[in-house]
Amino acid sequence: MxxxxxxxxxxxxxxxxxxxxxxxxxxxxxxxxxxxxxxxxxxxxxxxxxxxxxxxxxxxxxxxxxxxxxxxxxxxxxxxxxxxxxxxxxxxxxxxxxxxxxxxxxTVGGLVAPEDTAIEDLADLSGHRIGVVRRLDKNWILVRAACRQYHGFDPDETATPVEAGSKVGLTEMLHDGEVDAVLQFWPIVPEITERGPYEEVFPVSDIVQRLAETDNRxxxxxxxxxxxxxxxxxxxxxxxxxxxxxxxxxxxxxxxxxxxxxxxxxxxxxxxxxxxxxxxxxxxxxxxxxxxxxxxxxxxxxxxxxxxxxxxxxxxxxxxxxxxxxxxx
The missing domain is CATH 3.40.190.10 (Periplasmic binding protein-like II)
Structure with a gap:
């Protein structure tokens, strides 16, 4: 915009x-x-x-x-x-x-990937290139924590995080096929998925609630x-x-x-x-x-x-x- x-x-x-x-x-x-x-x-x-x-x-x-x-x-x-x-x-x-x-x-995001992605959930991140704004971004930290807690691996080591530097650059990286999926911020996810051919694999808000062990927002x-x-x-x-x-x-x-x-x-x-x-x-x-x-x-x-x-x-x-x-x- x-x-x-x-x-x-x-x-x-x-x-x-x-x-x-x-x-x-x-x-x-x-x-x-x-x-x-x-x-x-x-x-x-x-x-x-x-x-x-x-x-x-x-x-x-x-x-x-x-x-x-x-x-x-x-x-x-x-x-x-x-x-x-x-x-x-x-x-x-x-x-x-x-x-x-x-x-x-x-204010977290979601993992977005092409509709034919082999990534179905957190457990499938290893071996893939994952676009992030930066490695200290909250979405990546939350995903790392959840993978370590629930699946026994750290995607920072078993996958390849690729820093885009901005949300705009992250979307461009996905469109250009430079990565297998991106952790994009939630307001931008609908603009990507509604116009296809992409899907949201999972929302990071689910990870927040799961790790926090509370139903309260x-x-x-x-x-x-x-x-x-x-x-x-x-x-x-x-x-x-x-x-x-x-x-x-x-x-x-x-x-x-x-x-x-x-x-x-x-x-x-x-x-x-x-x-x-x-x-x-x-x-x-x-x-x-x-x-x-x-x-x-x-x-x-x-x-x-x-x-x-x-x-x-x-x-x-x-x-x-x-x-x-x-x-x-």
């Missing part, structure tokens, strides 16, 4: 902030939070809750080993991003001034800001949390909002793809969290560390202060 076209759709709702506090949101142009952010702006929920959300879409390329959104936050050019909490722990352990203050959802990605922003603008973060709760309720209840999202933000204005993404988003999103939720996230991390090892995660612990939940205001 053309980044400029999506940004123009957002800019149509970037009215004057007035004297409201501003929160600079920087999100990937092909990530699922853009659906929620566009709708929040479209409905004016940021202003309704007393703040101004400035949304700019950026590339999903890597900068110095970090995703672009992480680099923007750490460089002081953003106040709000989303990444998975394993990456948050890794960057915070290395001294990054970042903190998770609200959940987003189970465990958020993998959270909204982040800097410690300094949260300290100075706690009320702004709380206002965002309230607006987020409202927009999630609307996106769960109102199919019509998704018709506009499909038109403005998706690569293919195809009703079947829009419907698949809509239902996937509703199954993925986490509206709020509490101490029990965070305990579950920490338990999942410990399970991943014990199975895949600290080297696979890139960090051996969740540093103190990584999670600082705020109450909606």
């Amino acid at each position: 053309n980044v400029g076209r999506q940004q123009r759709a957002l800019d149509a709702h970037h009215d004057d902030p007035g004297d409201r506090p501003v929160m600079r949101a920087r999100f990937e142009h092909n990530g699922s939070p853009r659906y929620m952010l566009y709708t929040m702006k479209r409905l004016g929920l940021d202003h309704e809750h007393g703040f101004h959300l400035d949304v700019q879409l950026v590339s999903d390329e890597l900068e110095g080993g970090m995703e672009t959104v992480e680099a923007r936050l750490q460089d002081g050019e953003a106040d709000l991003i989303d990444i998975d909490y394993i990456s948050t722990a890794r960057e915070r352990a290395e001294g990054a001034n970042i903190v998770a203050f609200h959940p987003y959802g189970r 465990v958020p993998v990605s959270t909204f982040l800001t800097s410690d300094s922003f949260l300290d100075a603008h706690t009320d702004t973060a709380r206002r965002f949390a309230a607006a987020y709760g409202d927009v999630v309720d609307r996106l769960i209840a109102e199919d019509a909002l998704w018709d506009e999202i499909g038109e403005k933000l998706m690569s293919y204005d195809d009703p079947e793809i829009v419907a698949a993404v809509r239902e996937g988003w509703r199954a993925m999103v986490v509206r709020g969290w509490n101490n029990e939720t965070i305990d579950g996230m920490e338990q999942l991390f410990e399970h991943l560390r014990s199975v895949a090892g600290a080297d696979a995660l890139g960090v051996d612990r969740i540093p103190e202060g990584t999670f600082r939940p705020v109450d909606p205001i």
